[in-house]
Amino acid sequence: MNLMNADPPEAAPVDSDEDVVLDPRVQESIGRSLKAHYEDLVTAPIPDRFLALLAQLEATERRLSTEDGANERS
Amino acid sequence: MSAADFKEGLIAEIPNLRAFAASLSGSMQLADDLVQDTLLKAWGNAEKFQPGTSLRAWLFTILRNTYYSLYRKRGREVQDSDGTYADRLATHGNQESHLDLADFRKALAKLPEEQREVLIMVGATGLSYEETAEICGVAIGTIKSRVNRARAKLAELLSIGGVDDLGPDRRITAAVQRAGPETVGS
Numbered sequence: 001m002n003l004m005n006a007d008p009p010e011a012a013p014v015d016s017d018e019d020v021v022l023d024p025r026v027q028e029s030i031g032r033s034l035k036a037h038y039e040d041l042v043t044a045p046i047p048d049r050f051l052a053l054l055a056q057l058e059a060t061e062r063r064l065s066t067e068d069g070a071n072e073r074s
Numbered sequence: 075m076s077a078a079d080f081k082e083g084l085i086a087e088i089p090n091l092r093a094f095a096a097s098l099s100g101s102m103q104l105a106d107d108l109v110q111d112t113l114l115k116a117w118g119n120a121e122k123f124q125p126g127t128s129l130r131a132w133l134f135t136i137l138r139n140t141y142y143s144l145y146r147k148r149g150r151e152v153q154d155s156d157g158t159y160a161d162r163l164a165t166h167g168n169q170e171s172h173l174d175l176a177d178f179r180k181a182l183a184k185l186p187e188e189q190r191e192v193l194i195m196v197g198a199t200g201l202s203y204e205e206t207a208e209i210c211g212v213a214i215g216t217i218k219s220r221v222n223r224a225r226a227k228l229a230e231l232l233s234i235g236g237v238d239d240l241g242p243d244r245r246i247t248a249a250v251q252r253a254g255p256e257t258v259g260s
Contacts, residue, residue, distance in 0.1 A: 034182075
């Protein structure tokens, strides 16, 4: 009735330095929550201040390199 | 790498930086300040970034160092005064997640920082154990042990130590049925 029964039993966890060995399903559920938590943050809209900051940094660098170029030519 | 390429790379990493910073500091407000500092430092040290290596890992290293040297104390103060972001963040569309996201975040916030950061890096950001070890400046074995301890602590905080605790959720129930009963009660 269960096609998955042919699978070998769960391999022993490699984390032998820990006393607590979590059920793989508990680990899975924590893993999913972790991803949900992170995904929720990662998909939040980026505040404009960061794009403005980087645009400003880039513009400053461009201006400086243009000035350098002008100084070299003069 | 041209300045324009570097800038595009930084922009692409902003969402990850914010998510990691929020996870680390427990506050969106601090997270954004932390990201801003990180971007400024990254820009000022652009020549130290080696093209071909992971920009994300490099930026996480900067962000993490900035956090521990400047923000850690502030983070505690902010949390004390206006609660953690776990209480304030709007959550949207997380029916997929079997554990309530707000509860999970509260538990996550209770973990020691050294455990929380590695759990996030390894479990959610796509960074490898190796990269995480490098970012934190410790051995891979240490990372593995911190991840294990973090998971065990979360399970304890969320009271999901036993399989039965996961019962009410349909997806988990389905997973249990697929896996068969042989490991239950071991």
